[in-house]
Amino acid sequence: MYPPNQYIENDYSRLLSHIEKSPLASLIYQNTQGDIEICHIPLVLDENKQHLLGHMAANNPLAKQLAKQPLNIKCLFNGADSYVSPNDAEKVYLPTWHYAKLEVKGTAQPISEHSQKREIMAYSVAKFEDKLATQWLLSQVDENELSHSLKYIMVFRIEITEIVGNFKLSQDKASETREEIKQSLYARGDKDSADLIY
Template sequence: MYCPTHFQEEKPAELVGLIEQFPLATVIYQGDDGLTADHIPLLYEATPSGLGKLMGHVAKNNPLWQVAPEQELLLVFQGPSTYISPNWYASKSEAGKVVPTWNYAVVHAHCTLNAIHDPAQVLRIITELTDKNEAAQGHPWRVTDAPAEFTKKLLGNIVGISLEIKRWQGKWKVSQNQTQQNRQSVIEGLRSEDSDAQRQMALLVQSHATRSD
C-alpha cells in the first residue's frame, strides 16, 4: 500500500483498535481461479510472541480454508472514511488553491492461515465472536440460547480459521498534510454534516494533528 510517511500509523494499539471496531475483513488470496476476496468478521487475539492472530470461521464449502499453509493472504480492515470538500478549507478564501480529497483509516494485515476442524475449538470461536458482537445489546443473545442439537449440526458445516499476522501496515489519511487552520476548519465541516462516519473522522483529524506548521 502506498503510504507517505505523514500518513503512516505504526502503533499496535491503534491498529488493533481499528480491527476491533471494524472487524469485517476483506480477505484476499490467490485461488484456483485467480485472485479471490471474501468478507469475514474476525476476532483479534494477542499472542505471547509475534503480532497476534485473527480468528473466525467459514462455510465448509468455502475453499478459503484449504489454502496452502505457506501462502500469504492480505486482509484489509476499513475504518472510518469520508469525502472532504474543498469548501471546508479555511485557505480556500485566500487563493482558491484547494481540491477535493477522501480521508480514511485502514489496516492491511499479511497473514498465513491454519484451518481448525475440532468442534470444541470452533465452538469457542463462534462463542467469543458472538459474545463480543452481542455485548452492546440490552439482552445479549448467547450461543447456548439455541438448541444444542441445532448448534451441533451447524458446527458440522463450518471450519474455523486462525490467521497468524506476519506483518501489518496502518494508513491514517486524516488531513495531517494540511495546516492547523485547515485541519480545524475540516473538523468543523465534518461536524456540521452530523453523520456517524463524519463524526468519527472529525475525531481522527483532531487526534492526529501532528504536523508542525
C-alpha cells in the same frame, strides 16, 4: 515512497482499535489456479492480539482451499472515509479524500477440533454482542443443533505477521486546519470520519 510517511499509522493500539471498530475484512488470497480471490468475513482479535479469528461456510471456496493446507492471506479493513471540500476549511485549496485503511498479512489455518471451534464461535459472538443492550449467547442454542451446525462451518485462525496502517487524514495540514475539517465533518453528520482526525 507510497504511501507517504505522514500517512503511515504506527500506533499499534490505534491499529488494533481500527480492527475492532471495522471488523468486516476483505480477505485476499491466491487460488490453486493462480488467480486472485476476495471474500468478505468479519474477524476478531484473539485475547493476546496475535491472531485474527473467523468462520465461514464450509462450502466457501476459501474454506475448501484452506482445508488442504495453511494459506498466506491479506486482510483489508476499511474504516470510515469522507470527501473533504475546500469549503470545509480555509486552507484547503483543492478537494481531497480522507480514509483509514489497514492491511494485515498472515497465515491462515483451519480449526478442526470441535471444542475449539465452539469456543472460538462463542468468543466471536460475545465480542459482537457486547455492543448491544441485550446480549445473546451461543450457549442459548441447543447443544445437538449447535454440533450439527458446526459440521458445515469452517472456523479458522490467522497468525498476524504484519500490520500496515494507511490513514490519510490531512496530516500534512496545520492542526488548526485539521480541526476546521473535523468540525465541518461533525456539522454534516459524519461523526465516524471526524473522530478519526487527531
